[in-house]
Amino acid sequence: MFKGLKREVVDYLSRNITSVNDQAGKDIDSFELQGIFIDGFQKGLGIELRKGNLNHQEHQLKEQYLKERYLNPEWNFRMSGGRRD
Incomplete structure (x- = not known):
């Protein structure tokens, strides 16, 4: 019973969850991702972020x-x- 349920959960998650790397089609490290977020917020909101x-x-x-x-x-x-x- 639980084995079938686990497989269903795994199948569901496999179809409905993604990752940054999957969406980008490449591995993105945390520093690159941080830069992408900063650039996106600055451009999208028309602001300059400062540390x-x-x-x-x-x-x-x-x-x-x-x-x-x-x-x-x-x-x-x-x-x-x-x-x-």
């Missing part, structure tokens, strides 16, 4: 989001068609 430290408000917001969202399995794994605010 720097978080200010106090940004640090507090980061901690809040970590606690309420990104480290929270309920938030990460909820299945919703709506926006995750």
Whole structure:
């Protein structure tokens, strides 16, 4: 019973999940990917990103989001068609 279920899950995931490397058709390391994201955000938003430290408000917001969202399995794994605010 479980063997059949596992195979179905593997088949489903194989059809529905991809990776950056699969989509690019080549291996992309984390530094190259970082540059791609930076360029994309700058061009897409018409802004210039600068390296720097978080200010106090940004640090507090980061901690809040970590606690309420990104480290929270309920938030990460909820299945919703709506926006995750």
